[in-house]
Amino acid sequence: MAKAAVVFRSEYGSTKRYASYIAEKLQADLFSTDEVKDISVYDTIVYGGGIYAGALNGSDWLQKNKEALLHKKLIIFTCGISDPQEPKNLESIHAYLKKNLTEELVCHAKVFCFHGALDYKKLKFTHKGIMTVVFQALKRKKEHSAQDEVMLKCRDVPVDFVDVSQAEALIEFVKE
Template sequence: MSTVVVYKSKYGSAKRYAEWIAEELGADLRNADETEVKDLAPYDTVIYGAGIYIGCIAGIALIANNFRQLKNKSVIVFTVGVTDPEEKRRTEDLLLKNFTPEMMKKIRVFHLRGALDYNKLGLVYKLMMKKEKIEEVDEVRKEELLPLFAYLDSPKTKTVAPILPAEGSTKIYDTPRLTIETRHVHLPNGKDRNYLFVQPVPAVCILPTDEEHVYLIRQYRAVINEYILEVPAGGMDHAGETPLQCAKRELAEEARFSAKEFVPRGHIYSTPGFCTEKLWLFEARGLNPCEDCARDEDEIIDVVQVKKNEVFGMIARGEIVDAKTIALLTRVLAKVNTD
């Protein structure tokens, strides 16, 4: 699936979000001021992002005025503003003002919080913000994009039809946390094959950090009968839980920390040859002890402080062998000097 991310940015927030989206998806990135509808023709998915000014999405004419040429594509719009994304009334008013009912059925819209620096605002906008008692926001945060990334990962947004259980599929094991079954699959190349599908709930991994250290856990794993160093991690097995909510819970339960900031570090698939498990990655900053947090009875865990400049040496020597831990450490520390 080919994707382009188009942005129109006045103060920089929409551009920053667009850069993060393009990086995560491996998509092309374009400035709306240098883009015409003909430039969007080669793409299956068009993601447009811009700020909101007096109820209007900046530059949205590129999408709205050319909707008929885009309606066979997947179109996603993200807006950037200073209002709370959970204020549904304002969001609904915004949609009604910028899109026709036909467009609203087709276009998926996400509202993101933008940075707000009063020193950069003109007098009119400054007075409006103060009247609404809207506080300054130092910088945009990547975790705002998690609902958008989750939507893009949904089977409904894939260009290849999702693989569904076919006649003859056999369920071997079924619990709320894990399902195992065999399926007869029709592949994109026209071939048919039987596959084993191992389907655990999605999970999160969290790397707690401070200026000089990372914090791992030394945990006993009964399946391999060893203690190994890992990042805190766990499944999203609480009803309605988001990746961020799960990350906060698992950090408290396993590492006995709370954190002021959770920085999204993308995702990985643990073993895609037979397993659907998706792991959301986070870095936790601004740590505070949480000594009264409860652990599961089967978790035998000690927290281990490791200097950042020693991590890759430990990986090279085989002292850290857990794959998800190595992946997250690499995402966070790849630019840290390891000399």
């Protein structure tokens, strides 16, 4: 099999859980974006990042390495609190990627979207601030979707939808 590396950026660990599982299953090297040095030795790169306020965490790393990545098999996975099984959420995630990354890179990559986790009490100060604005906006809404309800629940109880079995299709795709 081609030599593969899994590169990730993870603030609270959920993307890292998927990345570690994928690397183990593929017997690939695993790096955070802070650790990774030379990707020239890899034929396949799997990149994972969380979704933060409608943006892919670490999209700067992808853009910085764009020229090299365009010559490799590239897989991008996202990890977010919105349920990627919901077609509307999936559509939004793809729209975020189009906004964050150049079209060439998005077209070149195979994208997979996974469900993440959120523990409001453990968030960094700036992230708590962003989430407070989100909660206030949701509270002003007259009707709440199932996704809004999940978001509101995050305020009081940690939610964790990470399920590494979601990564099986990605693993199969890399092996193809």
